[in-house]
Amino acid sequence: MVGAAALPITRKIFSSFLDYGYPFAKTVGILLTSYLVLTLSTAHILPFTSTSVFSMLLIIFGAGILLWRRSKVSRKINSTQIAMIIFEEMLFFVSLIFWTYVRGQEPSIRGLEKFMDYGFINTALNAQYFPPADMWLAGHSINYYFFGHVVGAVLTKLSGIASSQTYNLILATIFALGITTTFSLTFNLLYHTFGKRLWNAIGGGILGTFIVNFGGNLHTIYAFTTGYQNEEPIPFWKIMSGFNPEKYWYPNATRFIPFTIHEFPMYSYVVADLHGHVFDIPFVLLTMALIIVFVVNIIQKNSSEAKLFDFLSIDKKKLPSTTKIINFINLKTNYFVFAIGIGFMLAVHYMTNAFDAGVYLLLAGFVLWHFLGFSKTIILSLVMVAAFLLFSLPFSLHFTPFASGIGVNCAPTFLTNLKTLGPFLFEAGNCQLSPFWMILILWGFFWFNGLFLTYIVLTKSSLIDKKVLPLFQLVTIMFALSTLLIFFPEALYLKDIYPSHFRANTMFKLGYQAFMMMGIGSAFAFVALKRIISKLPFFVISYLFGFVILFFFIAIYPIFATRSYYGRLNKTPTLDGTTWINTVYPEYLEIISYLESSTAKGTIILEAQGDSYTDFNVVSSYSGRATVAGWWVHQWLWRGSSDVVGKLIPEIEAMYQSQSLPETKRLLNKYRVEYVIIGTNERQKYKELNEKKFEALGQAVFRSNNGIGIIYKIPLDSN
Numbered sequence: 001m002v003g004a005a006a007l008p009i010t011r012k013i014f015s016s017f018l019d020y021g022y023p024f025a026k027t028v029g030i031l032l033t034s035y036l037v038l039t040l041s042t043a044h045i046l047p048f049t050s051t052s053v054f055s056m057l058l059i060i061f062g063a064g065i066l067l068w069r070r071s072k073v074s075r076k077i078n079s080t081q082i083a084m085i086i087f088e089e090m091l092f093f094v095s096l097i098f099w100t101y102v103r104g105q106e107p108s109i110r111g112l113e114k115f116m117d118y119g120f121i122n123t124a125l126n127a128q129y130f131p132p133a134d135m136w137l138a139g140h141s142i143n144y145y146f147f148g149h150v151v152g153a154v155l156t157k158l159s160g161i162a163s164s165q166t167y168n169l170i171l172a173t174i175f176a177l178g179i180t181t182t183f184s185l186t187f188n189l190l191y192h193t194f195g196k197r198l199w200n201a202i203g204g205g206i207l208g209t210f211i212v213n214f215g216g217n218l219h220t221i222y223a224f225t226t227g228y229q230n231e232e233p234i235p236f237w238k239i240m241s242g243f244n245p246e247k248y249w250y251p252n253a254t255r256f257i258p259f260t261i262h263e264f265p266m267y268s269y270v271v272a273d274l275h276g277h278v279f280d281i282p283f284v285l286l287t288m289a290l291i292i293v294f295v296v297n298i299i300q301k302n303s304s305e306a307k308l309f310d311f312l313s314i315d316k317k318k319l320p321s322t323t324k325i326i327n328f329i330n331l332k333t334n335y336f337v338f339a340i341g342i343g344f345m346l347a348v349h350y351m352t353n354a355f356d357a358g359v360y361l362l363l364a365g366f367v368l369w370h371f372l373g374f375s376k377t378i379i380l381s382l383v384m385v386a387a388f389l390l391f392s393l394p395f396s397l398h399f400t401p402f403a404s405g406i407g408v409n410c411a412p413t414f415l416t417n418l419k420t421l422g423p424f425l426f427e428a429g430n431c432q433l434s435p436f437w438m439i440l441i442l443w444g445f446f447w448f449n450g451l452f453l454t455y456i457v458l459t460k461s462s463l464i465d466k467k468v469l470p471l472f473q474l475v476t477i478m479f480a481l482s483t484l485l486i487f488f489p490e491a492l493y494l495k496d497i498y499p500s501h502f503r504a505n506t507m508f509k510l511g512y513q514a515f516m517m518m519g520i521g522s523a524f525a526f527v528a529l530k531r532i533i534s535k536l537p538f539f540v541i542s543y544l545f546g547f548v549i550l551f552f553f554i555a556i557y558p559i560f561a562t563r564s565y566y567g568r569l570n571k572t573p574t575l576d577g578t579t580w581i582n583t584v585y586p587e588y589l590e591i592i593s594y595l596e597s598s599t600a601k602g603t604i605i606l607e608a609q610g611d612s613y614t615d616f617n618v619v620s621s622y623s624g625r626a627t628v629a630g631w632w633v634h635q636w637l638w639r640g641s642s643d644v645v646g647k648l649i650p651e652i653e654a655m656y657q658s659q660s661l662p663e664t665k666r667l668l669n670k671y672r673v674e675y676v677i678i679g680t681n682e683r684q685k686y687k688e689l690n691e692k693k694f695e696a697l698g699q700a701v702f703r704s705n706n707g708i709g710i711i712y713k714i715p716l717d718s719n
Helices: 002-014 024-042 050-070 080-101 113-128 147-159 162-192 198-214 218-224 248-255 265-271 282-299 323-353 355-372 374-391 413-418 436-459 469-490 506-529 537-555 556-564 579-584 586-598 619-621 632-639 649-657 661-670 681-687 692-697
Strands: 405-406 491-495 604-606 674-679 699-702 708-712
Touching: 002 024, 002 050, 024 147, 024 162, 024 282, 050 147, 080 162, 080 374, 080 556, 113 147, 113 162, 113 556, 113 619, 147 162, 162 198, 162 265, 162 282, 162 469, 162 506, 198 265, 198 506, 218 248, 218 436, 218 537, 218 556, 248 265, 248 556, 248 632, 265 506, 265 556, 282 323, 282 506, 282 692, 323 355, 323 374, 355 413, 355 506, 436 491, 436 506, 436 537, 436 604, 469 491, 469 506, 491 506, 491 674, 506 537, 537 556, 556 699, 579 586, 586 619, 586 699, 586 708, 604 619, 604 649, 649 661, 661 692, 674 681, 692 699, 692 708
Parallel strands: 604 674
Antiparallel strands: 405 491, 674 708, 699 708
């Protein structure tokens, strides 16, 4: 339904794609609906309700129909296009069912950072207006990149299904969108490169889909070794011993370089944390597709009009015909439409996973610079930035960035003595450089493809049809930018709160996008270089031989990952992510159910405050009701100070353990606590828990069947 609503808009945007960008319709529909809901709700124009969401869908559909009727897009569709669209819809459905089944083997919303992601979705669902409340800091709104979680809440409202199930369905949906949009993007890139050779494009689309969504890196070579301690990698050639799959621990592929993170989509799908970088997967694929459309439509098809004349120097004696002038003006208009569209996508990336905004600003800028020159790039970049600032306002007005500066890795002594210079930080002791052999393990497969392609583009461009050379150049730019992103953390990092892992997030977020761009580029290189085998036989055969060997290592990663996390996939699947609580903390499941059914959505509760990555604060996460303070380190990161939660901890302890009724009453009123939760975590953490005072201050409105869980309702003073 969402895809159908956005299909007229998508068909207009992707009119040059053979499939009209059909798989992107779902992404566009989800994106526009969620953005309109966020904007209107933040402005207090429209509350966040199911009715509002469906209304936005109708508006999008109506706008799309109007745009389509007024456009000159052909309404004809041939049998090949119909076949492609049917194939892509089937691919989406099969992918959705497949990953729902995989995730259904272990659907628990527990471990790693699932409490955080699930809590954000639930607190968004509870919000009447945005920004959503922070479930782990009562009285404050979320200070994190939460747009993806709003998208999750929108999908939940559309479906009418409980969030305990949609959490897992959202992951499967992102997986299915990743599969289908990667296929469409890679297929159309190759289709425009090779024209009627449809099977080459289809094969390349399937290959690109696999690499981006299933592929790993060359770290799987360690399945042929005796293994190593997590923090002390040993060169694989020193411990080769035959195939030892039981010695291979799949997360090590994302933590190979000590004190860093270098994840990729398959790992994200497996561990199932709905973080911003996961929500952003369909959106960054949409941005890449828009850039391909720009190259295909504006550069490739309109290059003759682009060179008619320059606005700054018109030869009045040789003015072109009226028709050509109109075409030229339309071309210039397309430039600005493209810049505004990319600016909107940059805003979406910033609100979802901030690093991605910078990455795709660079990609768009490099593409513009290469094809249009410096002066036009400056103008259009200013348009992009202006559009970004405008479209991100609903989010940025209520958000405080928590990166405190740009650190310089391994700064020399004279700079560490200086400490700071503008936004740059020179921190003594912060020096981590990645051994090059480790970098090759992570990125060797992609660089292998990129180097072969770059060699052809730079030295053998005469072998490439000039009409499609811009597409080869575009992919080469993607490889070059990705390499820049990989080496960026060797020199600079965005400063956060983690001392020994100071460049981990920078490497993680930049490397994630490099993986996706080079995954698409590798599929393109494989198909493109096959096309010139008759002209450079030894060169291409050598490449194909190396590709097969390296591809084997990245292709076996999903087998290790899924089996390690989910077992042999032979269990009856279930979608409910809350069932584990009934085994471990049955009283909390009953407490959460009571809060959801019997309390207002903006109610503030008190539960035991705990450390990050623990089972503490499960009630606030699952119910979406804000507690006084939750996971400490996460709030420290989001707010920039450990005191944000640190200063609240003694007061939370006092509310549970103090013998003074007036003091307890004062603190409960201070934080507007209406319900005090007592369960396993509270009884274990607060050894001097004083339950009797809550009976004096309020009344027990709920007791769990096992007798461990109690909810006390506390009447608040009117002031």
